[in-house]
Amino acid sequence: MVDIKGLTVKKNENFSEWFTEIVQKAELADLRFNVKGFLVFQPSSVLVMEKMYSLMEKNLQKKGHKPYWFPTVIPESNFKKEASHVKGFTPNVFWVTHGGDKELEERLALRPTSETAFYQMFALWIRSYKDLPFKTYQRAQVFRYETKATRPFLRSREFHWIETHCAFATQEDALKQVHEDMKTTKEVLHDNFGLPFLFFERPAWDVFPGASRTFAADVLNPDGKVIQQPSTHMIKQDFAKAFDIKYKDKDGIDKYVYTTCYGPSISRIFASVVIVHGDDKGLRFPWDIASHHVAIVPIGNDEKLITKARELEEKLSSFCDVVIDTSDKSPGEKFNLWELKGVPIRIDLGEKELDSKKLSLFRRDLNKRESVSEKDLIKHILNIKSEFTANLIKESDKVFTNKIVDSRTLDSMKKLIESGNIVRCGFCSVAFDGKKCAEVIGEKTGAEVRGTKLEKEIATGNCIVCSKPAKCVVYVAKSY
């Protein structure tokens, strides 16, 4: 059912249409389900996202997070316990009001995020300083009644994520967790998925409802807009007080815990993987998350070709997933299909290859054809395997790094933003007293102050807007 003609739009010419086309043609999601903003995720995305879940979960478990499955619904009363949280989320909550014919005694929220579910259990589970740190996570879907326009994978009304919820004895421990979350983001999003990002502390005017400080990774799209990927929050202690989460310290004194949460959305990160690595031929996936690694395309129906294909599959199956294309499409259509689908290696198998015992490979990291004698095949593919993800990372890092540029005036910033860059500049303050200058940037350039890096950068010179001495270095970009 795939349109084997491949993509008709170039990524760098019209990114938005390219993305729409690749979602449809590579069969990542079907948008025709009859509830607005909800997707049907198809095998080509689900198989990859399952691997992404697995890598992220293993990483979190290694860092001591324990897995839970909480109910999908949260009573309205839980929601109302913390004022800024309820204010931030209520406009976007889907409400369950009836069971069968009966009106429920209390409305239930389809969870938009689960602080108010985890925290009431934390209050039951945490007793003593010995229980801390208490580090959890769950794999779950969350639901947001979005009033903005939805876009497949990037902003849907139901999305697939992981949320970690942790409790600590001190604020310092909570801040350490933020740094650990940043490390997790680096290890998984960058090193496993090949996504370059900047990890910011958001300005004071841009924190999560209920948080005291918010941190987040921004990934860049080719249209010059950044997209927020995992964010991590230091939650206001108001929350621990509202839910009465206390522990006894070493001296037997009751104290409230400090909490953090971290929310990598797998379906949204998948979008970044598609966008960052995809090219004009279609998808490309880092080796460890590709659903298949090698596609063998027999050119013709000769039984000998199929036999050879099965023989190669057998040889390779101990270290990679192989698919053999025995469909009745033309060779050209098959080539297009597997390039579109993002399989790292294609082996084209015709009479010529059979006779010469030399195989023809096409590798998607370098988009290069290679010839290899049959007896060296395993070694060759193991070699490609070892460098495939590194090649994608090298390419994406280079694109990203080149897009981060310094500016000292609003005029040059405007031009740089228009040509799709992330702009670094001196700025007066990311506390509330800097909000006005950020608004000026917004008016002049259409871009936002995304925040400051966690690794301290020393500001020299003046604020790009108000010319007061710069207290910090901020990054400015357009966003979704």
Add this chain to the structure above:
Amino acid sequence: MVDIKGLTVKKNENFSEWFTEIVQKAELADLRFNVKGFLVFQPSSVLVMEKMYSLMEKNLQKKGHKPYWFPTVIPESNFKKEASHVKGFTPNVFWVTHGGDKELEERLALRPTSETAFYQMFALWIRSYKDLPFKTYQRAQVFRYETKATRPFLRSREFHWIETHCAFATQEDALKQVHEDMKTTKEVLHDNFGLPFLFFERPAWDVFPGASRTFAADVLNPDGKVIQQPSTHMIKQDFAKAFDIKYKDKDGIDKYVYTTCYGPSISRIFASVVIVHGDDKGLRFPWDIASHHVAIVPIGNDEKLITKARELEEKLSSFCDVVIDTSDKSPGEKFNLWELKGVPIRIDLGEKELDSKKLSLFRRDLNKRESVSEKDLIKHILNIKSEFTANLIKESDKVFTNKIVDSRTLDSMKKLIESGNIVRCGFCSVAFDGKKCAEVIGEKTGAEVRGTKLEKEIATGNCIVCSKPAKCVVYVAKSY
């Protein structure tokens, strides 16, 4: 937080309390979440259920099922397309009616099952006989507003399952799928999870709303009640017609497809794993689904013991998951804990073991202590690994087989049912004309006619109720 005193109730004396106690003490689920019938699944169950999902999904993928993620919500209008389905499910549907402050244009069901979601997409995806068979599945939570009493894992208002949905050109192909589903049940539930079961075709009066024929596996609890595990259905073609799922056959003629579905509920199957393998010490898990395989318990805090424990962990970690208990509990409490938690092997490590270089192992398959010299440890544990699940299966098969007994009179049936058996007998008919006799059985014994086996059994003699010549062999048992 675990009560390390272990279980206080014996499984065969008071099964119901034993189950309640093990759910709580082994920290499988917390029932204190403030929405009736919804659980918080804890790490001790989630880690196991994740492995169960993985084994079931791999098996389904090998058989050609492709994974999808459908929306959690289904519009009310989809639901109303097929009359018997809407009648069967509507009393148990949770309804989403509002997004933020706004009333939605159409009510959305929290899916109780997803035929009405998949089928509308099948109508878009299936075009030709070449697209058939079309075999899908999804991992998902489903929601049922139960009016019966809920029980953790066994009957909850939200549960975690897999549902397969398939379309075929002919009814014969659909029936073949039922047999394949039975094989999957055998391979996963029995061979991987160690659960003995009988696979029945249900009587005509006991089919799924919207199905023409229903099949299901029954697993036996120690109280003599069976619990329905995966059921599989041949769906009425009314459904394909209602959703207009047609394909062009080889002659270009439009035909309606035949559909099947299969619904293994992982959270419910987990309950059977707990119930069937658990004993008076606590949980036992087949090797492949145990969250940890070896618990090392240093007896004392001597640094040398911890060093040795780490050394053993290092040695074993290539083929099993090891946990070292460095808590400040007493040795006895630690022993109880790891037996309760169902870790297959415990290694007790004291000064004596350190000096003699002989280790003391406790294995949960045989509940037996074994002594092994340190240099043979790996070999010994590999050996336990190879026979562990088989030992559990042998034990559970034996219990199960002994509980299946023949009867020729209602009086003897009554006694056999009361002493916790599944009764096999001749029966007049599992078509609707047999319903009255089934009702007589229900009145006399409190048990149900569960159905006939798929493998043909030859009936001799007469119906146990009406004395007409028996047309089939049925199995009778109490159920939940």
